[in-house]
Amino acid sequence: MHELGIARDILDIAVAEAEKHGGCRITRVDLEVGVLRGVVPENLAFLFGHVAMGTIAEGARLAIEEQPARVACEACGPVEARGFTIACPACGSPAVKVEGGDALRILSIDIDDSLPAREA
Amino acid sequence: MKVDIERQIQQSAEETAGKIRDLLAARKVFAVNLISSPGSGKTTLIESAIEALRGKKRVSVVEGDIETDIDAARIRKHGVQVHQINTRSSCHVPPFLLLSALDHIDLDATDLLFVENVGNLVCPAEVPLGEDLRVVALSVAEGDEKPLKYPLVFKTSDILVITKTDLLPYVKFDPGRVKAAARAVNPRVEIFEVSAVTGSGISSFLERIEELCGRKTG
Numbered sequence: 306m307h308e309l310g311i312a313r314d315i316l317d318i319a320v321a322e323a324e325k326h327g328g329c330r331i332t333r334v335d336l337e338v339g340v341l342r343g344v345v346p347e348n349l350a351f352l353f354g355h356v357a358m359g360t361i362a363e364g365a366r367l368a369i370e371e372q373p374a375r376v377a378c379e380a381c382g383p384v385e386a387r388g389f390t391i392a393c394p395a396c397g398s399p400a401v402k403v404e405g406g407d408a409l410r411i412l413s414i415d416i417d418d419s420l421p422a423r424e425a
Numbered sequence: 426m427k428v429d430i431e432r433q434i435q436q437s438a439e440e441t442a443g444k445i446r447d448l449l450a451a452r453k454v455f456a457v458n459l460i461s462s463p464g465s466g467k468t469t470l471i472e473s474a475i476e477a478l479r480g481k482k483r484v485s486v487v488e489g490d491i492e493t494d495i496d497a498a499r500i501r502k503h504g505v506q507v508h509q510i511n512t513r514s515s516c517h518v519p520p521f522l523l524l525s526a527l528d529h530i531d532l533d534a535t536d537l538l539f540v541e542n543v544g545n546l547v548c549p550a551e552v553p554l555g556e557d558l559r560v561v562a563l564s565v566a567e568g569d570e571k572p573l574k575y576p577l578v579f580k581t582s583d584i585l586v587i588t589k590t591d592l593l594p595y596v597k598f599d600p601g602r603v604k605a606a607a608r609a610v611n612p613r614v615e616i617f618e619v620s621a622v623t624g625s626g627i628s629s630f631l632e633r634i635e636e637l638c639g640r641k642t643g
């Protein structure tokens with residue numbers, strides 16, 4: 306359910322940025338999402354499409370790049386993890402600290418300055 | 426044209442949690458973020474705490490629910506400060522709502538603040554509230570495999586309270602299995618088993634809360 310709030314925040318940031326550049330249509334938004342955020346990319350893309358309707362971001366593609374998590378294991382050192390993990394993926398030790406994998410960042414937007422700005 | 430932004434979304438969650446932490450430190454308030462599935466007995470635990478700690482710790486409560494002030498009304502009957510948050514579409518208490526709720530609580534007249542999160546084992550686990558202590562409650566009626574199915578909340582909690590132990594004769598629930606599963610995800614978790622009906626275990630849980638609270642508030 307929390308993807309909806311995230312979708313709204315992405316839209317707000319993207320629209321504010323596009324408006325600084327003349328309010329042109331947004332065609333693409335690039336995001337980095339850590340695997341530990343519990344965000345389902347398809348849900349986020351769907352909800353973004355929904356909240357973007359009737360705005361200058363209507364129809365924009367949400368391109369999501371997943372950031373892996375790293376597990377710092379006392380025995381093995383840093384090990385990459387594909388999702389939330391409770392133990393070291395290499396040796397199984399529970400004495401791990403999960404680092405990274407919690408990004409939730411809007412990287413860039415693509416705006417089409419050849420199209421006229423649409424009424425929001 | 427590509428426009429670089431490189432901006433954190435909801436960075437404000439961590440930032441706002443930091444503001445809450447600073448505020449609670451300045452006013453010497455010990456805050457407990459209480460998380461469980463709907464109906465595991467969060468409000469009941471808070472009610473027990475208010476009665477048991479009366480005269481020892483000044484307790485205030487922030488209640489988080491999607492809708493209604495039913496839980497706040499229950500707490501109000503015990504004569505302590507309480508503020509209800511309605512999160513509407515949000516499945517957890519977001520830090521910005523807690524920060525504004527704290528405007529309604531006299532923090533100088535508070536030693537121990539309970540924040541009852543929205544009944545949900547998933548999303549509240551991801552959201553920092555600037556709390557001093559995170560407590561997850563799990564009732565024996567919910568099944569003993571929950572720490573394996575919802576590991577994040579068990580991993581990030583300081584204390585696990587197994588509630589409704591009076592129902593153990595009627596349900597298939599192995600406390601040993603839950604404890605092992607919880608310790609597998611979180612070796613340092615402290616575990617208490619309580620029943621609000623018989624009162625069993627409540628005092629040792631609350632003595633621990635009182636002790637931890639005392640370390641911060643004196």
Ligand SMILES: Nc1nc2c(ncn2[C@@H]2O[C@H](COP(=O)(O)OP(=O)(O)OP(=O)(O)O)[C@@H](O)[C@H]2O)c(=O)[nH]1
Pocket residue numbers: 461462463464465466467468469470496543544588589590591592619620621622623
């Ligand atoms: N048998 C038994 N019932 C309990 C116990 N503690 C709470 N209950 C009952 O469980 C139900 C839910 O308790 P609440 O305290 O409202 O649970 P909650 O977690 O605050 O619920 P939400 O706020 O809706 O998520 C109530 O009917 C309580 O009376 C207990 O120790 N034993």
Ligand SMILES: [Mg+2]
Pocket residue numbers: 467468469496541
């Ligand atoms: Mg409740």
Ligand SMILES: [Zn+2]
Pocket residue numbers: 378379380381382393394395396397398
């Ligand atoms: Zn390892």
